[in-house]
Amino acid sequence: NNSVSLSESLFCRYRGFILFLTFLFYTAYHLSRKPISIVKSQLHRNCSTVLQPTDLNITNNATWCDWAPFDQDNYQTLFGVLDNCFLVAYAFGMFFSGIFGERLPLRYYLSFGMLMSGLFTCLFGLGFYWNIHSLGYYGFIQVMNGLMQTTGWPAVVACVGNWFGKGKRGFIMGVWNSHTSVGNILGSLIAGAFVSSAWGMSFIVPGLIIASTGILCFFFLVEKPEDVNCTPPQHHSEQESVETEQDSAHVDQTVNGAICTESTDLVEEHVEAISFCGALSIPGVVEFSLCLLFAKLVSYTFLYWLPLYISNVAHFEAKEAGDMSTLFDVGGIVGGIMAGLVSDYTGGRASTCCVMLLAAAPMLFLYNYIGQRSLGTTIGMLLLCGGLVNGPYALITTAVSADLGTHESLRGNSRALSTVTAIIDGTGSIGAALGPLLAGVISPTGWNNVFYMLISADVLACLFLTRLVYKEVQGWCGCASMCLVSQTFQQHP
Numbered sequence: 001n002n003s004v005s006l007s008e009s010l011f012c013r014y015r016g017f018i019l020f021l022t023f024l025f026y027t028a029y030h031l032s033r034k035p036i037s038i039v040k041s042q043l044h045r046n047c048s049t050v051l052q053p054t055d056l057n058i059t060n061n062a063t064w065c066d067w068a069p070f071d072q073d074n075y076q077t078l079f080g081v082l083d084n085c086f087l088v089a090y091a092f093g094m095f096f097s098g099i100f101g102e103r104l105p106l107r108y109y110l111s112f113g114m115l116m117s118g119l120f121t122c123l124f125g126l127g128f129y130w131n132i133h134s135l136g137y138y139g140f141i142q143v144m145n146g147l148m149q150t151t152g153w154p155a156v157v158a159c160v161g162n163w164f165g166k167g168k169r170g171f172i173m174g175v176w177n178s179h180t181s182v183g184n185i186l187g188s189l190i191a192g193a194f195v196s197s198a199w200g201m202s203f204i205v206p207g208l209i210i211a212s213t214g215i216l217c218f219f220f221l222v223e224k225p226e227d228v229n230c231t232p233p234q235h236h237s238e239q240e241s242v243e244t245e246q247d248s249a250h251v252d253q254t255v256n257g258a259i260c261t262e263s264t265d266l267v268e269e270h271v272e273a274i275s276f277c278g279a280l281s282i283p284g285v286v287e288f289s290l291c292l293l294f295a296k297l298v299s300y301t302f303l304y305w306l307p308l309y310i311s312n313v314a315h316f317e318a319k320e321a322g323d324m325s326t327l328f329d330v331g332g333i334v335g336g337i338m339a340g341l342v343s344d345y346t347g348g349r350a351s352t353c354c355v356m357l358l359a360a361a362p363m364l365f366l367y368n369y370i371g372q373r374s375l376g377t378t379i380g381m382l383l384l385c386g387g388l389v390n391g392p393y394a395l396i397t398t399a400v401s402a403d404l405g406t407h408e409s410l411r412g413n414s415r416a417l418s419t420v421t422a423i424i425d426g427t428g429s430i431g432a433a434l435g436p437l438l439a440g441v442i443s444p445t446g447w448n449n450v451f452y453m454l455i456s457a458d459v460l461a462c463l464f465l466t467r468l469v470y471k472e473v474q475g476w477c478g479c480a481s482m483c484l485v486s487q488t489f490q491q492h493p
Contacts, residue, residue, distance in 0.1 A: 011230045014222060015163045019172070021221060022156040023179045025110060028210040029152040030183025031190070032121045035202045036086075036142075037304075038191035040079055042199045043070040067199075068133040078135060080440060083304070084433060085139045089146030091429035097150035098422020099276060106155050106418075111218040113151025118211025120145040125203025153397070154422040161402035162224045162232070170349070173398035174340025181329040279419040284350075285404055287464050288396050289427035291353065294461035295393045297431030297438075298360075298454045302328055302389065304436040309447060314372040327379055331386025336394030338387065348476070349400050350468035353392035353461075360388035361458045368451040392461070397425055431457075 047065040063071040070078055101109055124141045132138075164172055187206060194201035225232045279285060306328055311321040335356070343352040363385050371381040401421040435457075442449050 007230065010228075011225065014225070014228060014230060018159060018163050018222060019176060021217070022160055023176055025114065025213055025217060026152055026156050027179040027183040027186065028114065028213040029117065029149060030180050031187040032117055032145075032206040032210045033086075033149065034184050034187025035121070035191040035206055036082065036124075038188055038195055039199045039202050042195050043067045043079075044075040067128075069135050080437075081135070082138060082142050084437065085142035086146040086149075087300075087429065087433035087436075089143040090150055091426055091433050093147040093150040094154070094422050094426030094429050095276075096422075098154040098279075098419035098426075101151070101154045101158060101418030101422065106159055106223045107217060107221045109151055110155045110159075110221065111214045113148055113155070114210050114214030114217060116148040117145060117151075118207040118209075118214065120148060121207030121210065122204050125200035125207065128198060128200030150422070150426075153425050154418040157398060157401050157421045158418040159221070159223055160398075164402070170340030170342075170344040170395065170399040171337065172340070173402065174337040174394060177336050177394045177398050178333045181333055184329065185326070276419065276423070279423055282404055282420065284400075284468055285420060285423060287350075287468050288400055288404070289424045290464040291357075291461045292393065292396045292424055292428035293431035294457040294464075295353075295357065295389070295396065295431070296428035297435035297457045298364075298389050298461075299332075299393050299435075300432040301435035301439045301450070301454060302386075305439045305443070305450070309450075310372075310378075313447060314378065324378065324382070327382040328386035329390075331383035332390025332394065334383070335387025335389070335391030336398075339391040339395040340399055343395060343399065346476075348469075348472040349395065349403065350465045351472050353395055353400075354465045354469050356388050356391045357458050357462045357465075360385065361455045363388055364451055364455050364458070368448065389458075393428075397421075397428065401425070 044066050047063060066075075072078075120141050124138060124145070127137060127141075160173065160176065190205055190209075191202035194205065222228055302325075306325040307321045310316050310324050314321075314324075316324060339352050339356060343349045346352065363381070367381040367385050371378055401424050404420050404424075438453060439450050442453055
């Protein structure tokens with residue numbers, strides 16, 4: 001009994017440590033993505049409001065303080081090119097990232113990704129000190145950074161999925177997923193501290209931070225409980241586990257004096273990583289991937305365009321609009337936690353996502369029409385819309401990805417988490433690239449049309465989950481019928 005309690009205590013300590021480490025790692029990933037949105041305002045400014053140095057030979061009074069090539073009238077288009085260089089590379093690279101993640105040790109893979117992300121983030125900032133004014137240089141850095149950033153998400157979800165079973169995975173990952181917002185906030189603060197004096201440091205400091213976390217990862221990350229002789233958590237229900245045990249023979253192995261019972265079939269299947277097509281064949285992967293495409297389209301459109309919308313419609317100053325837009329992220333944190341709690345309690349991941357997406361559609365319509373009437377209404381609607389929009393997005397990219405990566409159909413193959421996560425998030429990243437692009441094309445015709453596009457995307461996201469929702473409802477009805485029969489039998493034997 002003492003040895004069991006000690007092993008459980010050790011497992012809990014390791015699990016808490018891994019949760020903290022992976023939270024720190026992905027906070028650093030998001031922290032290093034944020035500077036570009038802060039520095040844009042410095043690359044192209046209203047030079048008439050800037051004090052001119054007396055020793056500077058000014059040839060153009062309108063653009064003397066801007067950074068070429070962003071000093072022309074097409075600067076918004078060039079900023080859009082930089083954004084899409086990152087987003088398209090991220091979406092493309094994500095499909096391959098999971099394949100590499102399954103075949104390489106997660107510790108090495110994550111460390112490499114963070115070190116390289118730090119390098120390219122610093123190189124962008126060094127363009128300030130090297131006096132580089134080439135769009136090609138900055139575009140290339142964005143593409144390479146987008147590719148390197150794909151190493152993060154599949155690897156950290158796979159690592160957390162290895163340590164946490166299915167029971168409370170939704171709630172735990174809902175809380176853990178707040179690292180995206182924490183990273184965005186810290187990235188904004190760090191970049192903002194240097195942007196007015198030397199915008200290069202707005203990239204170099206975050207680049208050094210993520211490179212430092214890469215070194216931490218190399219020395220301290222423990223990928224799986226088995227690596228430290230801990231028993232892995234239960235990923236399936238007891239019934240699923242019994243069925244799997246009945247289908248295979250068992251052998252006893254001794255590890256450091258502890259008896260471990262393991263299937264010979266399972267041991268063999270741990271060796272080979274799952275293929276891309278094999279991951280696609282897991283029930284639910286295609287449906288959740290397509291759902292996330294449209295859910296992420298809505299979320300990233302708000303991420304890139306919400307400050308401008310608030311500024312244009314509610315007539316806030318740029319800084320006030322930016323501060324106000326963070327409420328959408330705050331609502332998203334709460335929404336992700338609530339989605340995890342509800343889906344843990346009900347066992348219906350798809351149903352939880354579908355209900356929240358269906359509720360988000362009319363809320364987006366209301367926000368567009370009444371959301372700017374007063375400060376209180378604006379705050380309330382932003383929090384509500386943020387929760388309903390980002391809740392399903394957070395649930396799919398965390399708990400759902402982990403569930404599908406440890407699906408019972410894999411028969412114990414633990415080397416599917418990274419590939420499944422990469423497929424789901426990679427498909428979603430296509431939506432992340434399309435959303436801001438479509439908003440830029442549609443917004444000149446009126447903000448109403450942008451919101452109609454977002455509402456349509458929410459409805460399409462729901463439609464892709466209808467088959468899974470139907471199966472979950474069938475399961476609930478079946479359980480209810482069995483309970484009713486059992487109670488009747490007990491009362492009238």
